[in-house]
Amino acid sequence: MSENVVPEDILRLIRDRGHFVLLTHIHPDGDALGSLLGLADMLSAMGKTVFAYLDQPVSHLYDFLPGCERIRCSLEALQDFRRQAGRKDLVTIVLDCGEDERLGKDKHLLLDSEPLVVVDHHRSHRNYGHLRWVDPLRSSTGEMVYEIGTALGQEFSLDGAFNIYVAIVTDTGSFRYDCTGARTLEIAGRLLASGVKPEQVAAQIYDNFSPGRLKLLQLVLGTLDLSDDEQIACIHVTNDMLDRAGAAIQDIEGFVDFPRAIRSVRVAVFLKELDDNRVSVSLRAKGAVDVADIAKEFGGGGHRNAAGCRFCGLSLEEARQRLHQVIAERLASHLP
Structure with missing residues (x-):
C-alpha cells in the first residue's frame, strides 16, 4: 500500500x-x-x-x-x-x-x-x-x-x-x-x-455494446499485425472504418486490450486516425517493457503498462514504423 x-x-x-x-x-x-x-x-x-x-x-x-x-x-x-x-x-x-x-x-x-x-x-x-x-x-x-x-x-x-x-x-x-x-x-x-x-x-x-461498436471491432481486429516473434501486436482504426460501421470514435475504448490478450504479446499498439493528419496511439504492455517511457519519447506519457502519445504530420503507417523501431529495441535490450 x-x-x-x-x-x-x-x-x-x-x-x-x-x-x-x-x-x-x-x-x-x-x-x-x-x-x-x-x-x-x-x-x-x-x-x-x-x-x-x-x-x-x-x-x-x-x-x-x-x-x-x-x-x-x-x-x-x-x-x-x-x-x-x-x-x-x-x-x-x-x-x-x-x-x-x-x-x-x-x-x-x-x-x-x-x-x-x-x-x-x-x-x-x-x-x-x-x-x-x-x-x-x-x-x-x-x-x-x-x-x-x-x-x-x-x-x-x-x-x-x-x-x-x-x-x-x-x-x-x-x-x-x-x-x-x-x-x-x-x-x-x-x-x-x-x-x-x-x-x-x-x-x-x-455488456453494453451497440451493433455499430461490434461491427467496428470486427473491422479493427482485421488489421491485426504481429511482429518480432509475435511479441508486438498492432491494430488501427481509420475514419472510413468508423463510417462503415456506423460507430463513433468513443466506441474504440478498450479495443487495445484485444491484441494485448494474445499469449505471446508483450506490447500492444492501437493507432487511431484523427483529423488534420494526426495519429493518436494507445500502448499496453505485459512484463518488463515500460510503455510510459516509450510514449514519453514521442511527447506522451501514462503508466508503466498503459500509456499513449500522438503524432502530427505522419500517416498511420509512418507512425507505426516509428513506434515499432523503439518498441523492438526495448524488447531486444530487455530494458524496464
Missing part, C-alpha cells in the same frame, strides 16, 4: 472553501469521470457548491454514471460561476490529468484560477498547479478520491460509491493490472459493502 497520504493543505482547503470547480482531461475515461462525479457528490453532501466541467458531453459509453447530467460544457457558465464565487471562496481541482495540455484547447482559461489543486496517479505526471497530490502507486484517481473522503470523515452516497467503483474497475482492468494493490481491493470491498452491485457495473461496462 502507498504511504502517500492526502496532504493536509488540500484537506484544509476543502474544509474551508465553499465553491469548487472540478476538471479532468479531454476524452475522459472511466477513472476521470468516476473520480469527478464521485468527488462532486461528496462535496455536495458537505454543503459545497460544485461546478463540474467537461469540454464536451459525456460519451454514450459512460452516460450510465449517476450524476453525469450535472456536468456542464459551457465555458461562459464556468466563468460566471467563478465570478459569483469570488476568489477567496473558490477552489479548482483537476483530476486524473497528468499534464495540463490534456485539458484541451481552453487550458489557459481553465487553469486561470488560484488555488489550483491537482490530484493524479500518472507516473509521467508533469508538475502544474499550486497544490498537488500525485501518487503513482495508486491504482486510480478514484482510489485517491476515496482517500480524500476518508480523511475528511465523509461517507459516500450510493451514487458516489458507484462512481468511485467504476473509476477503480476501469483503471485496473477489473483488478487484472499490476497497479491493483491490497488497499485497492480493500477500498473496493468497502464500496461493495455500501451497496454497490458489481454485476451492475460489469454489465454497463462490458
Whole structure:
C-alpha cells in the first residue's frame, strides 16, 4: 500500500472553501469521470457548491454514471460561476490529468484560477498547479478520491460509491493490472459493502455494446499485425472504418486490450486516425517493457503498462514504423 497520504493543505482547503470547480482531461475515461462525479457528490453532501466541467458531453459509453447530467460544457457558465464565487471562496481541482495540455484547447482559461489543486496517479505526471497530490502507486484517481473522503470523515452516497467503483474497475482492468494493490481491493470491498452491485457495473461496462461498436471491432481486429516473434501486436482504426460501421470514435475504448490478450504479446499498439493528419496511439504492455517511457519519447506519457502519445504530420503507417523501431529495441535490450 502507498504511504502517500492526502496532504493536509488540500484537506484544509476543502474544509474551508465553499465553491469548487472540478476538471479532468479531454476524452475522459472511466477513472476521470468516476473520480469527478464521485468527488462532486461528496462535496455536495458537505454543503459545497460544485461546478463540474467537461469540454464536451459525456460519451454514450459512460452516460450510465449517476450524476453525469450535472456536468456542464459551457465555458461562459464556468466563468460566471467563478465570478459569483469570488476568489477567496473558490477552489479548482483537476483530476486524473497528468499534464495540463490534456485539458484541451481552453487550458489557459481553465487553469486561470488560484488555488489550483491537482490530484493524479500518472507516473509521467508533469508538475502544474499550486497544490498537488500525485501518487503513482495508486491504482486510480478514484482510489485517491476515496482517500480524500476518508480523511475528511465523509461517507459516500450510493451514487458516489458507484462512481468511485467504476473509476477503480476501469483503471485496473477489473483488478487484472499490476497497479491493483491490497488497499485497492480493500477500498473496493468497502464500496461493495455500501451497496454497490458489481454485476451492475460489469454489465454497463462490458455488456453494453451497440451493433455499430461490434461491427467496428470486427473491422479493427482485421488489421491485426504481429511482429518480432509475435511479441508486438498492432491494430488501427481509420475514419472510413468508423463510417462503415456506423460507430463513433468513443466506441474504440478498450479495443487495445484485444491484441494485448494474445499469449505471446508483450506490447500492444492501437493507432487511431484523427483529423488534420494526426495519429493518436494507445500502448499496453505485459512484463518488463515500460510503455510510459516509450510514449514519453514521442511527447506522451501514462503508466508503466498503459500509456499513449500522438503524432502530427505522419500517416498511420509512418507512425507505426516509428513506434515499432523503439518498441523492438526495448524488447531486444530487455530494458524496464
